[in-house]
Amino acid sequence: MREIDYSQYFWQDEEIRLRAIQDADWEGHYYNRFDTPARRLLECTVELPPTIAEAKNFVETYADFSSDNRRIMFAIENRNAENIGGVNLNSIDEKNGTFSIGIQIDRDHRGKGYGTRAMRILLKYAFMERRLNKFNDYVLAGNVGSTNMMIKLGCQQEGVRRKVIYTNGEYKDLILFGLTKDEFVEQQKKDRSV
Known part of the structure; x- marks a missing residue:
């Protein structure tokens, strides 16, 4: 196979590249399932113990963008082609954008x-290629890293759903965030001028 010239490639920036999930990615998915604090912040629950079969099934379901169009799964790799995580576009509502x-x-x-960086690439795709207009998300209260990321991306805190998640013996709030296409474009201009 010829060497790929990534110099004009959409799905990357200076540090990372997004790609399709591949069969070999099952091990990374399996490894991440052992990080209970991170999984609790992501899934808002403690998951059952991981299995190799579940990890392989996950990868088989989403490999090469084979799932339905409402959840598009990507692997994130650094410039050394090392898998460093995953990101997905989900809850896509074409009618309402x-x-x-x-x-x-x-x-x-x-x-x-x-x-x-991965979020910026997917936001650009969603807003500029898919004609979607509004990014909606939530962060479990106490998830400082994700809260800071939302703010850095230019998201607005739109509200709090109080005491709606029960995990680790207590009820937790969900912090609601949103970002419109126009706000994203403005944030991109600010980021380029800095």
């Missing part, structure tokens, strides 16, 4: 801005 994004960065790669 709304969507959400789910993301998990592997424990060894957090705090380096990879999640924010």
Whole structure:
């Protein structure tokens, strides 16, 4: 196979690249399932113990964008082609132009801005290619990393759903965030001028 020239490739920036999930990614999915605190923040629950069969089934379901169009799953890799996490475009409502994004960065790669970079790529795709108009998401109260990422992306806090998630013996709030296409475009201009 010829060497790929990524110089004009949409699905990347200076640090990361998004790609289709591949069969070999089952191990990363399996590994991440052992990070209970991170999974609790993502799924708002403690999941049953992971299995290799579940990890392989997950990858088989979403490999090569084979699932339905309401959830589009990507692997995130750094410029060394190392899988560092996953991100997905989900809850796509074409009629109303709304969507959400789910993301998990592997424990060894957090705090380096990879999640924010992956989110920007997917937001650009959703707003500029899919004609979607509004990103809606929520963060479990106490998830400082995701809250900071939402703010950095230019999202507005739109409300709080009080005491709606029961986990770790207590009821937790969900912090609601939103970002419109126009706000995203304005934030991109600000980011380029800095």
